[in-house]
Structure formats: structure tokens, C-alpha cells
Amino acid sequence: MNNFDKAYKDLIMYIDELKISNKKKIELFNKIDNITELFANQNNLDKRLSTLEEIVLDDEDLKNTGRDVDFFCPYCHKQIDIYMENDKMDITCPFCKNEIEIEWSMDK
Ligand SMILES: [Zn+2]
Numbered sequence: 001m002n003n004f005d006k007a008y009k010d011l012i013m014y015i016d017e018l019k020i021s022n023k024k025k026i027e028l029f030n031k032i033d034n035i036t037e038l039f040a041n042q043n044n045l046d047k048r049l050s051t052l053e054e055i056v057l058d059d060e061d062l063k064n065t066g067r068d069v070d071f072f073c074p075y076c077h078k079q080i081d082i083y084m085e086n087d088k089m090d091i092t093c094p095f096c097k098n099e100i101e102i103e104w105s106m107d108k
Helices: 003-017 022-063
Strands: 067-072 079-084 088-092 099-103
Antiparallel strands (some): 067 079, 088 099
């Protein structure tokens, strides 16, 4: 149990022992829950940020093994940014949804 959980439990027990009506207690519990929710959201935000950082880092790693290619769809002629990990891959055009087979030659 971390410090925050302990302080939370102490506070709940403290309120529970107060000589106040149950209605007041519930009001206080709700207020505390709102605050803990704020803290939890802050924690989640930190987690989300670090997850994002990991994804960005992973992406940088991938760029070392593959290549970004500007490709024009043969069906709708729109430019598609693709990431080639292999010399051959199948993609779906994000614009016209056609399946395209791409073969990349190392010589070019
Ligand atoms: Zn297309």
C-alpha cells in the first residue's frame, strides 16, 4: 500500500468516526472520491505520456531497419506515405481502399 492509499484509508476512517450524520459522511466521502479521481487521472496522464514516448522511441528504432516511401496509388493517384519493412508488401489505399501490391527494388 503506498502513502496515498494509506492517507486515503486514514481519512475515510477518521470521517467514519466523526460524530456527524451519515448524510454528511457520504457528502465527505464523495468529495474525497472526486479528489482521488483527479489524482488518478493525473497518474493516468503521466502513464499515457510515457506510453506515447515509448511508441515514438519504437518508431525511431523501426526507421533504422525500414524506409519511408512516398507512393502514388495506381487507382486514385493520391500520394500515400508508406513504411516499408520488407521489399514487398500489400497495402490498402487509405483513400480508395484498393489493395495494392508494392515491390521495392533496392537498386532504384
Ligand atoms: Zn487509392
